[in-house]
Amino acid sequence: CLNETGLKIQKIIFEKQWFYLDNAIGHVYGTTFEVTSGGNLQPKQEVEETSTEAKEAGTDNRNIVDDGKSQKLTHDDIKALKDKGIKGQEIVQQLIENSTTFRDKTEFAQDKYIKKKKKKYEAVITIVKPSTRILSTMYYAREPGKINHLRYDTLAQMLTLGNVHAGTKMIVMETCAGLVLGAVMERMGGYGSIVQMYPGGGPVRAATSCFGFPREFFDNLHEFPLSRVQSLLGGTFSAEPEEMPLLEEESNGLSEEKQQETEEEPAEISPAEEQDTMDISAEELNCLFCCSKVRDKQIKQWERRKKLKEAAALLGEKNADGLIVASKFHPTPLLLSLLEFVAPSRPFVVYCQYKEPLLDCYTKLRERGGVINLKLSESWLRNYQVLPDRSHPKLSMSGGGGYLLSGITVLLEQGRAGCGTSEPPKLEEPSSKRCKLQDLPC
Amino acid sequence: MSFVEYGDTIKDGDTAIVFLGHESMFPVKVQHGTVTQTKYGVIRHSTDLIGKKYGSKVTCSKGGWVFILHPTPELWTMNLPHRTQILYSTDISIITMMLELKPGSIVCESGTGSGSLSHALIRTVAPTGHLYTVEFHQKRAEKAREEFREHGVEHLVTVTNQDVCKSGFGVSNIADAVFLDIPSPWEAIGHAKSALKAEGGRICSFSPCIEQVQRTCLAMEEYGFTEINTLEILLRVYNVRTISLQIPDLGKAAEDNSSTGFDSSNPSHQGSPCANLQQGTVQFKSGVPLREVVGHTGYLTFATKNLV
Numbered sequence: 079c080l081n082e083t084g085l086k087i088q089k090i091i092f093e094k095q096w097f098y099l100d101n102a103i104g105h106v107y108g109t110t111f112e113v114t115s116g117g118n119l120q121p122k123q124e125v126e127e128t129s130t131e132a133k134e135a136g137t138d139n140r141n142i143v144d145d146g147k148s149q150k151l152t153h154d155d156i157k158a159l160k161d162k163g164i165k166g167q168e169i170v171q172q173l174i175e176n177s178t179t180f181r182d183k184t185e186f187a188q189d190k191y192i193k194k195k196k197k198k199y200e201a202v203i204t205i206v207k208p209s210t211r212i213l214s215t216m217y218y219a220r221e222p223g224k225i226n227h228l229r230y231d232t233l234a235q236m237l238t239l240g241n242v243h244a245g246t247k248m249i250v251m252e253t254c255a256g257l258v259l260g261a262v263m264e265r266m267g268g269y270g271s272i273v274q275m276y277p278g279g280g281p282v283r284a285a286t287s288c289f290g291f292p293r294e295f296f297d298n299l300h301e302f303p304l305s306r307v308q309s310l311l312g313g314t315f316s317a318e319p320e321e322m323p324l325l326e327e328e329s330n331g332l333s334e335e336k337q338q339e340t341e342e343e344p345a346e347i348s349p350a351e352e353q354d355t356m357d358i359s360a361e362e363l364n365c366l367f368c369c370s371k372v373r374d375k376q377i378k379q380w381e382r383r384k385k386l387k388e389a390a391a392l393l394g395e396k397n398a399d400g401l402i403v404a405s406k407f408h409p410t411p412l413l414l415s416l417l418e419f420v421a422p423s424r425p426f427v428v429y430c431q432y433k434e435p436l437l438d439c440y441t442k443l444r445e446r447g448g449v450i451n452l453k454l455s456e457s458w459l460r461n462y463q464v465l466p467d468r469s470h471p472k473l474s475m476s477g478g479g480g481y482l483l484s485g486i487t488v489l490l491e492q493g494r495a496g497c498g499t500s501e502p503p504k505l506e507e508p509s510s511k512r513c514k515l516q517d518l519p520c
Numbered sequence: 521m522s523f524v525e526y527g528d529t530i531k532d533g534d535t536a537i538v539f540l541g542h543e544s545m546f547p548v549k550v551q552h553g554t555v556t557q558t559k560y561g562v563i564r565h566s567t568d569l570i571g572k573k574y575g576s577k578v579t580c581s582k583g584g585w586v587f588i589l590h591p592t593p594e595l596w597t598m599n600l601p602h603r604t605q606i607l608y609s610t611d612i613s614i615i616t617m618m619l620e621l622k623p624g625s626i627v628c629e630s631g632t633g634s635g636s637l638s639h640a641l642i643r644t645v646a647p648t649g650h651l652y653t654v655e656f657h658q659k660r661a662e663k664a665r666e667e668f669r670e671h672g673v674e675h676l677v678t679v680t681n682q683d684v685c686k687s688g689f690g691v692s693n694i695a696d697a698v699f700l701d702i703p704s705p706w707e708a709i710g711h712a713k714s715a716l717k718a719e720g721g722r723i724c725s726f727s728p729c730i731e732q733v734q735r736t737c738l739a740m741e742e743y744g745f746t747e748i749n750t751l752e753i754l755l756r757v758y759n760v761r762t763i764s765l766q767i768p769d770l771g772k773a774a775e776d777n778s779s780t781g782f783d784s785s786n787p788s789h790q791g792s793p794c795a796n797l798q799q800g801t802v803q804f805k806s807g808v809p810l811r812e813v814v815g816h817t818g819y820l821t822f823a824t825k826n827l828v
Binding site for chain 2: 106108209210211214230231233234235237238239241243244245246264265266267268269397399421422423424425433434436437438440441450451452453454455456457458459460461462464466469471481486487488489491
């Protein structure tokens with residue numbers, strides 16, 4: 079059931095339509111509304127069968143000529159109808175009556191025609207509860223660029239390959255607007271802990287806030303800057319502020335860009351989001367605008383340092399139960415360093431929009447050792463039209479949903495536990511012997 | 521160890537995975553005093569396994585070594601004893617996401633089969649959710665119960681031995697999601713609907729044949745399900761290989777020494793294509809598709825039950 083929390087009353091603009099959500103409050107999720115003039119939502123009455131009388135239909139399309147003259151209503155006529163506030167359903171009816179060819183179309187073609195026109199003229203919306211399914215399909219359809227073209231079924235593979243479940247300690251490194259983080263949080267249900275690795279000035283969680291998670295889910299969500307991973311691995315990490323200004327300067331460009339991205343998103347996604355996004359960037363804003371309140375600032379800084387220390391401590395235990403990477407960056411350096419924080423016998427999975435960086439990553443991981451069962455894969459997804467005697471694959475399908483490299487960590491051999499990228503690659507010593515024996519990579 | 525909770529060290533009674541090489545592994549029940557034969561020799565549980573860390577390399581009696589892995593539902597799917605056709609992780613992934621499963625979800629499943637999907641479902645709904653799984657084959661139902669007990673997840677699952685088409689799931693108005701993998705799913709849609717919560721939920725039916733899908737979709741429509749959507753998902757695996765291709769000798773134009781079109785002045789670094797003009801070959805990394813892959817598993821039909 080929808081409640082008021084988070085539903086700030088504001089105008090929603092979505093695909094040439096605008097409406098207010100006021101009337102939706104109190105209705106159950108899944109309710110379909112009609113958008114009336116004035117942008118109010120009205121729960122849609124159950125669909126009445128438009129015509130129960132025997133339909134007139136042709137048997138084939140031999141008499142249909144595409145001359146552009148079959149519709150008697152002009153563009154202006156339709157606009158006039160719309161301006162008069164006539165309901166979409168009636169407009170569709172008028173279109174049918176004024177189509178000279180409708181009667182000659184086959185029954186199937188008529189259904190198709192009505193469906194198409196309904197979609198165009200009937201202002202109907204359904205409010206659904208957010209979930210990984212809804213958000214990942216929506217992002218892939220509407221904003222694939224914001225999620226590095228990560229297709230929803232690829233995300234589904236990641237969650238399974240990564241054995242993401244309640245009670246684990248996961249490391250997530252993503253630049254998918256927080257969608258992957260949200261998906262991981264949903265699967266963990268508030269049990270366990272997550273460290274989000276972020277580039278630039280702060281973690282991006284625009285999509286994460288669309289999930290409508292309870293506040294407690296964020297208690298065990300930590301974040302750690304990518305730019306300090308090497309110092310943490312090298313043992314020179316300190317949460318003290320001396321380095322902070324330097325760090326911020328270093329990543330300024332990126333952070334601004336990210337910030338923009340965070341703020342752009344809400345209007346298109348949900349009204350609840352703007353508020354949450356503001357919460358996230360509140361630290362930043364506080365620093366900018368509330369300089370006068372030095373005490374406040376000091377407290378904020380102290381809190382931030384405390385959180386940073388906590389995240390560093392979580393990583394420093396080097397016992398994470400999994401690593402999930404889905405970013406716009408080259409995966410090799412990320413994997414070589416972040417795998418250091420993962421316990422042995424735990425899965426990891428890395429997404430990349432392109433195959434080639436994963437080929438490189440695969441090779442470098444084999445050289446590093448400490449990983450087995452490396453698998454490079456892609457999933458292929460096809461939707462179907464299922465109708466009696468007319469079932470077939472949909473005419474269009476996604477050409478690609480990105481690539482995954484997955485594997486399992488094992489204990490690194492003594493003396494080889496180098497620190498990531500800086501160590502020159504060494505070949506696994508027994509590999510030549512083993513390969514002869516099995517002819518299988520391990 | 522349990523299938524829903526990681527442990528660090530191998531303990532007596534655990535189910536562990538012995539990893540011999542790529543895609544070559546098997547499960548083993550860890551027991552004091554027991555030995556396991558591998559092609560690299562014997563593994564003695566008391567000395568080689570118990571107390572060791574998961575992910576350790578274990579040297580077998582003939583000198584070869586294996587890795588011992590913590591079980592996961594995915595490793596189990598790759599290694600479980602087949603009593604039926606099973607669902608693999610690719611289908612399981614999309615099923616889990618499209619059914620919107622998470623900790624706390626109540627799921628109904630039929631049939632249990634070999635328990636491949638069951639383990640993955642239990643993992644996802646733990647620690648507060650529950651799986652009600654219905655299997656009409658008595659021996660299979662018993663075996664599944666035994667496995668769930670051995671894997672430390674019996675508190676999260678109820679196995680019922682009955683025919684779902686006749687008797688349903690044995691529960692009503694409590695499920696968030698229902699999964700059907702039976703020969704005639706259309707006969708169980710009514711039972712599925714009554715198992716789902718009054719406020720609604722999701723359903724999925726897996727069928728290898730399109731004729732089954734057709735009838736199932738009609739039944740779903742009849743029972744008022746919405747958002748009916750059928751899809752198919754396949755995995756394409758790539759082998760990472762270094763390939764070298766010969767450069768054809770096209771002769772030389774006068775005073776032109778770079779006629780091959782490959783830049784030999786750029787010193788090659790690892791991972792990128794490199795030309796070796798002396799030998800007349802060019803090397804590159806490629807992801808090579810397997811010669812034969814799984815081309816079809818089944819159609820997945822998803823739908824939503826709304827509050828009426």
